[in-house]
Amino acid sequence: MTPATSYDDLPPGITDQTRYYTNAYIVRDGRILLGRKKRGIGLNYYNGFGGKVEVGESSVQAARRELEEEAGITAPLVQVGTLLFTKEGIEWTFHINIYRAEEYEGEIVETEEMRPEWFPIDQIPYGQMWGSDKYWLPLVLSKKPFIGRTDFDADNNLKKWWFGHEYDGGVVSA
Numbered sequence: 259m260t261p262a263t264s265y266d267d268l269p270p271g272i273t274d275q276t277r278y279y280t281n282a283y284i285v286r287d288g289r290i291l292l293g294r295k296k297r298g299i300g301l302n303y304y305n306g307f308g309g310k311v312e313v314g315e316s317s318v319q320a321a322r323r324e325l326e327e328e329a330g331i332t333a334p335l336v337q338v339g340t341l342l343f344t345k346e347g348i349e350w351t352f353h354i355n356i357y358r359a360e361e362y363e364g365e366i367v368e369t370e371e372m373r374p375e376w377f378p379i380d381q382i383p384y385g386q387m388w389g390s391d392k393y394w395l396p397l398v399l400s401k402k403p404f405i406g407r408t409d410f411d412a413d414n415n416l417k418k419w420w421f422g423h424e425y426d427g428g429v430v431s432a
């Protein structure tokens with residue numbers, strides 16, 4: 259998964275080190291399944307279920323594995339977005355593929371890493387989530403394929419962001 263990049267002329271904030279992650283959301287019956295992170299990056303934030311892509315895995319394989327490890331369920335995940343995050347003090351760029359599914363199998367369980375909780379989609383706890391989630395999670399809910407970049411400072415404050423999504427219905431309007 260080495261990106262085709264010229265490291266001589268990288269955009270500001272992007273380093274030559276990229277780490278690949280996943281994030282998966284179950285959206286069903288007007289609700290979204292989030293997990294409260296119990297350890298590591300994003301401690302105590304609500305987030306989708308995901309983690310690092312391990313050596314020898316594809317992104318979607320990692321997304322399925324992480325969903326099962328963190329919430330105890332399997333789901334037919336479909337990729338809806340790709341995000342690049344930078345954080346001051348962390349030398350790598352986070353490359354995160356975002357997935358969603360409307361169905362799942364198994365029983366949702368709390369795990370060592372996540373405490374799962376359903377939220378009505380009009381009551382998503384954005385105040386307890388990463389500062390940029392409010393800009394792109396609506397695109398996950400409306401199934402609009404998107405890309406984006408966000409830059410955070412060392413205290414996790416959002417400094418800059420940019421998101422782009424597919425035209426409505428795939429067609430450019432006047």
Ligand SMILES: COc1nc(N)nc2c1ncn2[C@H]1C[C@H](O)[C@@H](COP(=O)(O)OP(=O)(O)OP(=O)(O)O)O1
Binds near residue numbers: 281305306354
């Ligand atoms: C900076 O903005 C972010 N926003 C959101 N919504 N999610 C983010 C952001 N930065 C990272 N993430 C996600 C990506 C992953 O799903 C987790 C971090 O994964 P973690 O470091 O916990 O990876 P694991 O492989 O599960 O780690 P363990 O070694 O603890 O199992 O946060």
